Amino acid sequence: MKSFDVIVKLTTSCNLQCTYCNVEERVPVKFPLEEIDKLMDWLDYAVSSKVCSILWHGGEPLILGKSFFTRIFESEKRYPGRFSNTVSTNALLLDNAFIELLGDNHVTIKTSLDTIHTESDRNRCNSCALVVSKLNLLRELGYKDVYVRTTVSNENEGQLVEMYDFMKANYKFNWEFAPIIPAGLNKSAGYAVLPDPEKFSRGAIDVFHDWLKTNSIEIPFFIDLIKAKLGILELPAIANPRLNIGPTGTIYRCPLLIGNEKYAIGNYLETETFNQFCGLDCAWETISKNECLDCDFNRFCRITSCSYLSVSFKGLEGLADFFCRLWKPVYHEICAAVDFEIGAIKKI
Amino acid sequence: MPSMTMTLDEIETVESVALRRVLKEQLEIEDGCSDDRITAYDAYTKHAIYSKHGNCLCVLGGV
Numbered sequence: 001m002k003s004f005d006v007i008v009k010l011t012t013s014c015n016l017q018c019t020y021c022n023v024e025e026r027v028p029v030k031f032p033l034e035e036i037d038k039l040m041d042w043l044d045y046a047v048s049s050k051v052c053s054i055l056w057h058g059g060e061p062l063i064l065g066k067s068f069f070t071r072i073f074e075s076e077k078r079y080p081g082r083f084s085n086t087v088s089t090n091a092l093l094l095d096n097a098f099i100e101l102l103g104d105n106h107v108t109i110k111t112s113l114d115t116i117h118t119e120s121d122r123n124r125c126n127s128c129a130l131v132v133s134k135l136n137l138l139r140e141l142g143y144k145d146v147y148v149r150t151t152v153s154n155e156n157e158g159q160l161v162e163m164y165d166f167m168k169a170n171y172k173f174n175w176e177f178a179p180i181i182p183a184g185l186n187k188s189a190g191y192a193v194l195p196d197p198e199k200f201s202r203g204a205i206d207v208f209h210d211w212l213k214t215n216s217i218e219i220p221f222f223i224d225l226i227k228a229k230l231g232i233l234e235l236p237a238i239a240n241p242r243l244n245i246g247p248t249g250t251i252y253r254c255p256l257l258i259g260n261e262k263y264a265i266g267n268y269l270e271t272e273t274f275n276q277f278c279g280l281d282c283a284w285e286t287i288s289k290n291e292c293l294d295c296d297f298n299r300f301c302r303i304t305s306c307s308y309l310s311v312s313f314k315g316l317e318g319l320a321d322f323f324c325r326l327w328k329p330v331y332h333e334i335c336a337a338v339d340f341e342i343g344a345i346k347k348i
Numbered sequence: 349m350p351s352m353t354m355t356l357d358e359i360e361t362v363e364s365v366a367l368r369r370v371l372k373e374q375l376e377i378e379d380g381c382s383d384d385r386i387t388a389y390d391a392y393t394k395h396a397i398y399s400k401h402g403n404c405l406c407v408l409g410g411v
Contacts, residue, residue, distance in 0.1 A: 211366055212364045212365070212366045212367060213364060213365060213366075214365055214366070215365040215366035215369050222366070223366075223370055226366075226367060226370050227370060227374075230370070230371075230374075232374050337364070337367075338367065341362050341363060341364050341367050342354075342362065342367075345354070345358050345361055345362065
């Protein structure tokens with residue numbers, strides 16, 4: 001079953017002011033509720049794949065309220081089996097009723113928890129205790145389809161193993177982690193917000209080895225890398241083609257550039273022609289360097305081919321090398337562990 | 349999808365629990381006779397959907 005990905009940024013408004021938010025400006029814009037049917041009709045017409053996988057994004061999408069999402073799901077039900085839904089939320093507005101609504105409509109929840117120490121959570125407005133209470137609520141209500149992301153900065157750079165232990169001990173949710181990107185409103189902070197690469201790598205490697213032994217929690221990123229190493233999953237060299245739609249209906253080449261008119265490529269309200277938006281890779285500009293082509297880990301690398309980073313890194317020279325120092329030891333360790341385990345049994 | 353060339357007996361000797369699971373799931377996907385084929389395929393599809401988001405950097409930086 002092939003799906004096609006659509007990211008819809010419903011609003012630029014948010015109830016937090018995270019320092020690493022990719023929103024360039026905090027000018028509140030909201031997707032018009034009365035346009036929801038038109039959006040679904042257009043997607044049904046435009047997307048040829050059997051399933052259209054929509055990531056509802058913001059700002060904070062839940063700020064639009066239960067009635068807004070109820071309307072979305074009603075609209076989708078006119079096309080049974082056509083749409084699947086994920087919502088990217090800071091979780092603060094999740095309550096029993098909202099969770100019931102999302103659960104009834106089989107929505108995947110993606111949220112963030114960077115630390116369990118309020119004093120290390122300035123990037124997310126010291127909201128971690130509240131987020132933990134929401135994760136506990138999701139657990140109590142038996143919500144399974146949850147992804148929790150830990151963004152690692154200079155504030156929580158030494159807490160990766162602790163976060164892994166916390167997630168492992170308390171939840172059955174999927175967990176991911178990644179370094180902070182100085183971008184959006186936080187770009188001016190530049191290098192100051194980055195984690196120490198050695199601390200990040202060491203933490204990631206320690207987490208990997210425990211996870212490999214125990215498989216105690218879902219970490220899709222590790223599974224992807226193992227599959228890529230085994231040759232059973234090809235990681236895309238460039239971002240997959242998809243639609244990135246802003247609150248005004250404008251379509252952009254990259255979801256993180258929604259709102260940046262320089263990267264707008266049209267508006268779905270003004271055209272019935274889908275092809276001009278589809279199949280576009282967004283690698284119109286990347287930070288890949290010649291030496292990357294010869295790197296053993298190039299096929300795992302999620303840095304060099306990302307145009308958003310290419311755009312974001314302008315004026316912050318050396319960040320590509322920084323991320324290389326940070327990830328490469330992790331890739332190396334994962335590949336070595338797989339080779340060690342499998343090599344003795346059978347050469348793949 | 350590329351094929352994997354390990355048998356179930358070989359996979360059972362892999363010590364790491366997570367790696368063993370990945371290999372077993374892949375074998376189930378490739379084995380059309382498995383009763384769990386549909387479940388495994390659905391799991392793979394779901395994961396693949398996530399992967400497409402995950403492999404683009406749109407999800408990095410806490411977005």
